Amino acid sequence: MAKSLIKVMLSSRCLDAFPTGTKSKLTDLRKELKAEIESAHVLGRRLFEVWINEDAPPAGGTQDSWDTCLQAVRDCDVLIVLSNGNAGWAAGKQDIGICHAEYMEGLRSAQAKVRLVALPNVADAKGAAGKRNRRFQDYLSRQTAFRGGEVKTVADAKKRVFEALSDALISLAQRGVLAGASARFDVGAALDWTRLDFRQRKMAMESTLKTALSGLKGAKAVDGGVVVKLDGKDVAVVVHAIPAAFGVAAARELVGRPFLEDHQRIELLASAHGPLHLIACHRGATETQATSLLGFPDATVVSGPFGVFVADDVQKMQFAFLANCRDDSQTRHASQRFFEWLQQTGEGALVARRAVSRARIVKLVAKEMNT
Structure with missing residues (x-):
């Protein structure tokens, strides 16, 4: 049975002034937001429950304030971070602040539920607090989360929070429908793909993946x-598909080690860098399977909601397994999650940089092969 209310958590400093230069505090804004969000009704029904630490009941003796806040992050359905660059309190001089920890925990537990609203940064502080704030601000800048323009008034802050909340509800509902569309693989489109033989299924998976990639901006x-x-940068993406479980040799051998043939793709690299290989997997994918395909374990290997990403920083080979590509929807979803991950983590810039180097290496190998 679905939960009766959608849990929203507001994460921010409490006692910092907002708007800057006034006597009003962020805690005043937080309380107003809580009251207005909880009073909102959709089709005559209250939908939201808002968690702010000012109103939270006392926790048990086994939990300190830090544990309670991070548990609230994990429990909420939507996390809205109102950040003014203040990392918050910390126990030690070299520790990260609580606001930093809450944002990081939100991204770790479920990136899609996190929304960042940028407030004017606090003045630079001295000592441990200043270093802690700069670590937080550097972390925020590296996450590349879309936050819109900086808000400076209470009215603008409320508007941005309401926009963030409505956007989160719509996108999470759509993600849920897309992910749930193929939760069962014995009916519908997933069953249609299962009925195909390896060659037909491989073609269907690759065709869907190419279509999904072609829809990306640019x-x-x-x-x-x-x-x-x-x-x-223009990066050439080559798509492949393993049309059964990775452990099925006949399916796995249809892909082989595709990066070993990169020197044969010179025409593709005439006006682009790379290539980056995307491998749609009909079933799951593991880090062990990814390193097995690469041929050695000493590489960057990352498991994510999309599957597994692998990059070799010596030969600059890189590929991703897109897991559970059982039908058209699941394949598109895996591709979408992968490119979202590249953007959210900043890995896209590193992928592009490796692609430039990989193209140079491949062209040299091709030249040597032809001499």
């Missing part, structure tokens, strides 16, 4: 793959 389909924009 992308264009070319012979041999799709060229996408990453960090302002």
Whole structure:
């Protein structure tokens, strides 16, 4: 049975002035937001329960304030972070602040539920607090979360919070429908794909993935793959598909080790960098399977909601397993999650940088092969 209310958590400093230079505090804004959000009704029904630490009941003796706040982050359905660059309190001089920890825990537990609202940064402080704030601000800048313009008034802050909350509800509902559309694989489109033989299923998976990639902003389909924009650079993406479980040799061998053939893709690299290989997997994907395909374990290997990403910083080879591509919707969803991850983590810039180096290496190998 669904929960009766959607839990929203507001994360921010409490006693810092807002708007800057006034006697009003962020705690005043937080309480007003809580009251207004909880009073909102949709189709005659109250939908929201808002958690702010000012109104939270006392926790048990086994939990300190830090534990209570991080548990609230994990429990909430939507986390709205009102950040003024203040990392918050910490027990030790070298520790991160509580606001930093809450934002980090939100991204770790469920990135899609986190929304960041940027307030004017606090004045630079001296000592441990200043270093803690700068660590937090640097962390915020590296996450590249879309936050819109900086808000400076109470009215603008409320408007931005309401926009963030409505956007979160819509996007999370749509994600839930998309993810739930193929929760069962014995009916519907997933069953249709299961009925296909390996060759047909591989073609269907690759066709769907190419179509999904072609829909990215600035992308264009070319012979041999799709060229996408990453960090302002054209990166050639080559798609593949393993049409059964990775452990099925006949399915796995249809892909082999595709990066070993990169020197044969010179025409694709005439106007793009790379390539980056995307491998749609009909079933799950593990880090062990990814390193097995690479051929050695000493590489960057990251598991995410999309599957597994692998990058070798010596030969600059990189590929991603997109897991559970059981039908058209799941394949598109896995691709979407992968490119969202690249943007959210800043990994897209590193992928583009490796792609530039990989293209140079591949062209040298091709030249040597032809001499």
